[in-house]
Amino acid sequence: MSSRLIMETLQSEFADHLAKIYVQHEDEIQVELLSERLDWLPKICLFVHHQWKAFFVSAWASDGCKQEHQFKLHYLFSLDNEKLFLVIHAPVSADQPDFPSVAAHLIAANWAEREIQDTFGLTAVGHPNPKALWSHPDWPSSTFAMRKDFSIHSNPTRVDGDFPIASVEGEGVLEIPVGPIHAGIIEPGHFRFSVAGEPIIRLQAQLFYTHKGTEKLAEGLSPERVLHLSERVSGDSTFGHSTAFCHAVERMCGLTIPERAQSLRILCLELERIHNHLSDIGMIANDVAFLIGYAHAMRVREDVMSLNERLWGSRLIRGVNALGGVRRDLSLSIIPEIKSLMIKVREELRELDQILMNSASVVDRLETTGILHQSTAKDIGIVGIAGRASGLDRDFRRDHPHLGYSRLTFNVPTRQTGDVMARTQVRIDEVMESTQIIEQILQKIPDGPIKISTPELPKSAFALGYCEGWRGPILHALETDSHGAITRYKIDDPSFHNWPALLFAVQGNIVPDFPLINKSFNLSYSGNDR
Amino acid sequence: MLKFLRKSLQTGLVTTQYPRLPDLPPENFLGAPVINFEKISIERLKEAEKVCPTGAIAVETDGTRSKASLSYASCIFCGRCAEAVPEAITMSQEFELATFFKARLITSAEYVDGKLTGVHLPKREASIEELGERVRDEIFKTLGRSLHIRHVDAGSCNGCELEIAALQNPIFDLERFGMHFVASPRHADMLLVTGPVTRNLEIALQKTYEATPDPKVVVAVGACGCSGGIFGESYASRGGVDKIVPVDIYIPGCPPRPQALLHGLLLAMGRLSIH
Numbered sequence: 167m168s169s170r171l172i173m174e175t176l177q178s179e180f181a182d183h184l185a186k187i188y189v190q191h192e193d194e195i196q197v198e199l200l201s202e203r204l205d206w207l208p209k210i211c212l213f214v215h216h217q218w219k220a221f222f223v224s225a226w227a228s229d230g231c232k233q234e235h236q237f238k239l240h241y242l243f244s245l246d247n248e249k250l251f252l253v254i255h256a257p258v259s260a261d262q263p264d265f266p267s268v269a270a271h272l273i274a275a276n277w278a279e280r281e282i283q284d285t286f287g288l289t290a291v292g293h294p295n296p297k298a299l300w301s302h303p304d305w306p307s308s309t310f311a312m313r314k315d316f317s318i319h320s321n322p323t324r325v326d327g328d329f330p331i332a333s334v335e336g337e338g339v340l341e342i343p344v345g346p347i348h349a350g351i352i353e354p355g356h357f358r359f360s361v362a363g364e365p366i367i368r369l370q371a372q373l374f375y376t377h378k379g380t381e382k383l384a385e386g387l388s389p390e391r392v393l394h395l396s397e398r399v400s401g402d403s404t405f406g407h408s409t410a411f412c413h414a415v416e417r418m419c420g421l422t423i424p425e426r427a428q429s430l431r432i433l434c435l436e437l438e439r440i441h442n443h444l445s446d447i448g449m450i451a452n453d454v455a456f457l458i459g460y461a462h463a464m465r466v467r468e469d470v471m472s473l474n475e476r477l478w479g480s481r482l483i484r485g486v487n488a489l490g491g492v493r494r495d496l497s498l499s500i501i502p503e504i505k506s507l508m509i510k511v512r513e514e515l516r517e518l519d520q521i522l523m524n525s526a527s528v529v530d531r532l533e534t535t536g537i538l539h540q541s542t543a544k545d546i547g548i549v550g551i552a553g554r555a556s557g558l559d560r561d562f563r564r565d566h567p568h569l570g571y572s573r574l575t576f577n578v579p580t581r582q583t584g585d586v587m588a589r590t591q592v593r594i595d596e597v598m599e600s601t602q603i604i605e606q607i608l609q610k611i612p613d614g615p616i617k618i619s620t621p622e623l624p625k626s627a628f629a630l631g632y633c634e635g636w637r638g639p640i641l642h643a644l645e646t647d648s649h650g651a652i653t654r655y656k657i658d659d660p661s662f663h664n665w666p667a668l669l670f671a672v673q674g675n676i677v678p679d680f681p682l683i684n685k686s687f688n689l690s691y692s693g694n695d696r
Numbered sequence: 697m698l699k700f701l702r703k704s705l706q707t708g709l710v711t712t713q714y715p716r717l718p719d720l721p722p723e724n725f726l727g728a729p730v731i732n733f734e735k736i737s738i739e740r741l742k743e744a745e746k747v748c749p750t751g752a753i754a755v756e757t758d759g760t761r762s763k764a765s766l767s768y769a770s771c772i773f774c775g776r777c778a779e780a781v782p783e784a785i786t787m788s789q790e791f792e793l794a795t796f797f798k799a800r801l802i803t804s805a806e807y808v809d810g811k812l813t814g815v816h817l818p819k820r821e822a823s824i825e826e827l828g829e830r831v832r833d834e835i836f837k838t839l840g841r842s843l844h845i846r847h848v849d850a851g852s853c854n855g856c857e858l859e860i861a862a863l864q865n866p867i868f869d870l871e872r873f874g875m876h877f878v879a880s881p882r883h884a885d886m887l888l889v890t891g892p893v894t895r896n897l898e899i900a901l902q903k904t905y906e907a908t909p910d911p912k913v914v915v916a917v918g919a920c921g922c923s924g925g926i927f928g929e930s931y932a933s934r935g936g937v938d939k940i941v942p943v944d945i946y947i948p949g950c951p952p953r954p955q956a957l958l959h960g961l962l963l964a965m966g967r968l969s970i971h
């Protein structure tokens with residue numbers, strides 16, 4: 167279906183409520199709601215969701231109080247089958263800072279609306295669970311960090327308060343608090359387990375410990391600087407996040423980067439996928455005390471990391487992405503080395519796969535552990551590898567291709583069981599796919615420049631940038647003001663959508679399996695907290 | 697079982713020779729930027745300052761006098777300065793930057809009437825070759841052959857964690873030095889802290905520090921841990937680790953490669969034995 171048809175349908179259904187509807191950057195359908203018709207927001211969102219089986223992607227706000235005396239809400243949907251995005255923009259008056267909750271009908275928007283409440287002070291009326299998400303208990307109420315009148319350099323005094331943790335009562339029910347400082351070399355967050363004996367009845371999480379004000383920090387900075395911030399949203403997704411940011415800038419400026427740069431970006435994205443997946447496979451083996459599996463996986467991963475260092479000068483592929491392309495070229499002489507490493511990765515992983523899957527003690531721990539049912543995954547909006555392991559066949563590389571992914575042949579591996587085993591196998595399959603994607607890239611890597619210069623950002627513009635990171639879809643949204651300066655930078659990491667999945671998947675499992683289940687999702691705290 | 701054994705025998709030993717042998721990074725490695733102050737004008741220095749995303753390069757002018765400085769504590773090794781001023785700034789292969797004193801991370805130069813009048817190059821700590829043997833002896837003497845490290849993420853992007861975790865893989869195999877990561881600060885001799893310290897982790901970091909028995913060393917890891925890095929100070933970030941707890945060793949990098957971490961850890965072990 168064409169974007170024109172979609173716009174016509176929306177026009178005929180909601181003509182009285184819409185201010186504007188248009189397409190930009192080829193695949194973004196922009197729908198602007200009239201300010202007095204805010205109560206129609208949930209209806210339109212639901213219509214889009216049902217009519218075109220559109221997935222909820224993200225929702226965020228921006229503050230336009232100074233110019234227009236209003237905030238703006240943005241609800242983003244993906245129409246996978248039509249390869250289109252649809253953004254619904256809804257103005258919220260500064261005099262009445264509330265809006266009808268979409269999450270009341272579409273639970274996937276749950277966290278997004280709570281973050282909007284906490285950081286913009288806009289109340290989601292009718293939200294099923296409106297408690298604080300972003301704000302820690304010592305953060306003063308009615309202080310909203312993302313509002314323009316809140317200075318980035320302010321330092322609100324701490325107030326007294328307790329985490330809004332629901333208590334679970336009953337005979338023999340115990341609570342186990344864990345974190346924020348964890349026992350391993352991992353990121354910080356607080357978990358509260360309610361257990362009856364070994365089984366977990368309920369898990370609650372308090373995150374946002376690593377909140378660094380990244381989105382706010384970007385406001386007013388030059389895009390060149392923000393690029394380096396984007397590389398540091400989540401260390402393991404350095405290239406994914408910087409690609410999404412560059413893509414947003416390039417779309418906003420109407421640029422198509424040179425073909426060689428596109429190929430090099432795919433190469434980097436796939437190398438990032440491989441090193442993270444190998445690490446996770448190793449860590450999953452480690453968590454079931456299968457140390458030999460850990461050692462072999464990490465040894466091969468280390469080969470990929472040192473290849474990264476030789477190719478780009480940085481193991482995490484930092485300082486490589488550029489606005490308008492990439493900063494570092496690939497020398498012809500190193501191509502055979504990449505090719506032979508891809509063969510090695512495949513062979514080693516095949517062997518490791520056999521070793522793991524033929525070991526009863528490993529299989530026993532992975533199978534039926536931490537099940538995330540497909541219906542749950544779909545309802546709460548789970549994305550990426552976690553979604554694919556629960557049967558959600560979605561991948562931005564195929565559904566929203568750019569960089570030339572549409573010219574490549576690859577499979578999107580899925581599993582139906584939604585357990586730790588499924589998430590492990592999706593990773594194994596994806597590494598195999600990535601190695602052959604890299605081989606396809608190397609076969610016909612186009613000549614030519616690796617970068618074109620980018621003009622100044624256009625004034626009062628909006629653009630999305632995205633890619634499929636190793637964990638799932640990464641989406642950035644960029645807005646400029648009337649001078650062309652960045653006024654809003656929204657970062658959407660897949661972890662933000664998948665943390666709720668973990669809370670569901672652990673239910674009924676025993677506490678000692680928690681680290682394993684957690685690892686099988688391997689969610690980013692920093693990407694979530696920003 | 698036999699299969700595993702065969703696999704392991706086939707694989708053989710994979711652990712790096714570092715620090716016994718140097719581990720030179722590849723040619724295009726983004727190591728410490730080096731400014732050739734003889735070859736650079738104040739104007740060009742200002743251009744480098746302008747492109748530097750973290751303020752690691754700073755130029756102050758007061759009348760006819762100017763002072764330029766470059767701090768590896770806040771540098772994220774992005775290479776922008778070298779791109780902007782290729783005739784005088786290069787990205788070197790140097791990565792063993794760990795030091796006891798933050799001042800040793802700063803290079804500076806003075807100019808009068810645009811003429812270079814002085815350059816201050818920081819003193820470097822012992823190289824890894826010197827450290828390796830010496831420290832191993834010392835640590836065996838004082839610590840009973842082991843050092844227990846507690847890692848604390850005080851708000852990092854997780855880049856440093858990836859490289860710290862890599863120290864445990866078979867290539868870097870930290871345990872060969874008698875260093876272990878432990879689950880509780882109460883068991884630790886050393887806190888390995890990544891930053892920037894966020895508002896929401898400040899108290900947790902303080903409590904972890906207090907829970908660690910004396911004598912203890914604190915190591916700040918990465919640009920953010922050393923100085924706040926690209927995140928600096930804001931409503932959400934307090935800046936570097938030393939803003940909250942005393943720091944004994946700084947390991948620059950964004951993130952430091954595992955070899956750089958190893959160099960810093962060995963240096964820190966020396967410090968611990970002096971305590």
Ligand code: SF4
Pocket residue numbers: 729747748749750751752753766770771772773774775776777778
């Ligand atoms: S490498 Fe980057 S962060 Fe370091 S001094 Fe140069 S421009 Fe600044």
